[in-house]
Amino acid sequence: MRVFSRKNDHGVEVYDAELNLVRTFAVPPRSTYKEPGSEGHAVPASRDRLFYATDTAVLKVDPEGREQWRFELGARGPNCGVSYTDVALSADDTRLWVYAPNAMADRGRPDEWIVLDAATGAPLTRHELPTVGHGGDHVALSDGRMLLEVGEGQDGVQIYLAGPGTPPHDYGWGDRSLHGVSPDETRFVTVGHDTDDLIVHAFPSGDTLFTVTLPDFGFADDEDDLFLEWSPGFLDDDTVIAVVLGVDEEEDTDWWRHFRVDARTGEVLGELEITTINQYDLDVLGDGTYVITDTDGTLRRM
Missing domain, CATH: 2.130.10.10 (YVTN repeat-like/Quinoprotein amine dehydrogenase)
Structure with missing residues (x-):
């Protein structure tokens, strides 16, 4: 590790x-x-x-x-x-x-x-x-x-x-941001610079294996102030963690949710029920675990 x-x-x-x-x-x-x-x-x-x-x-x-x-x-x-x-x-x-x-x-x-x-x-x-x-x-x-x-x-x-x-x-x-390579080094993941899609590519060729967009997570394609954040990663060879970020204009606050995506098919497997201090504070380790920061600043591996 x-x-x-x-x-x-x-x-x-x-x-x-x-x-x-x-x-x-x-x-x-x-x-x-x-x-x-x-x-x-x-x-x-x-x-x-x-x-x-x-x-x-x-x-x-x-x-x-x-x-x-x-x-x-x-x-x-x-x-x-x-x-x-x-x-x-x-x-x-x-x-x-x-x-x-x-x-x-x-x-x-x-x-x-x-x-x-x-x-x-x-x-x-x-x-x-x-x-x-x-x-x-x-x-x-x-x-x-x-x-x-x-x-x-x-x-x-x-x-x-x-x-x-x-x-x-x-x-x-x-126009694509790099966010990690699968542990077996057969695939890598990128997010579009305009934050509207996530692509898993074959490595090293870069060929597109599948694309995931906001509707795949259950959100409307034309929703304003909704983004696929620049913070996904491979939880393990079979799973990518993706982050959807939204902006609540009335409250002037951001919200974010973590989702599990099948790293071989692109199927959205559901939400990862986790709370983090911000949309970037989840560091996947590739072995099925990840690190987050507690509210007191303590690092926790989960």
Whole structure:
């Protein structure tokens, strides 16, 4: 099972499989549009090191915060916009993949997808991307390959697949958001940028296996303020969890409901009777369990 960690005001908290807190790594405050700070992070299976990005560099540190290596990205320019660097470890923890939103950071060069040696920080591969992204999200695959989603704001979303020694494959959609790969790595799930459908694709081809839309969940197709949220995922090989978000205009509040979808046929199997603090706070682990945050901030695996 993957290492579970989260960033909060205290730093990056790292947990064991039972969600007991193992340690907390001190990192700079979160980066914002105006203020520099820490951005994406990754923790190896040993849980004794932290990789994290700032607005100018990627670092590896020990539990005491001592720097083991630093890879410089370069300073953000005076015309920088929202630009958030993401990092992720390969499945065997030997490589660190870095998405650097150079265009929005005003570094004077294109966006890059960089592969570093996790032990030394030495660059192994650098790919230029034709994106102007605000940020990225990675999904590691068991054979060393990596999926990357690049969010370009109103301009859409791009999805790429690469291996340690292979160039990125561009899926070419431009309007689909990536939300995980099935545990057996035969399928992956996306949601449309306009939040009106969910598609399960064959992996790695990207061919559509089925599409689910709001009427499949029992809602009218033309209802205003109703969305398929950007937060589904594979509960296990057979089940996708989808989230429908609605807006109550009279009360000026949001509501959300979690649904189980058959990951092989697209049949909606019913509602997952669960309460979460927001529409994103359900992290599926792929083994039939998931993690939510209790009202007191405690993590619970269910």
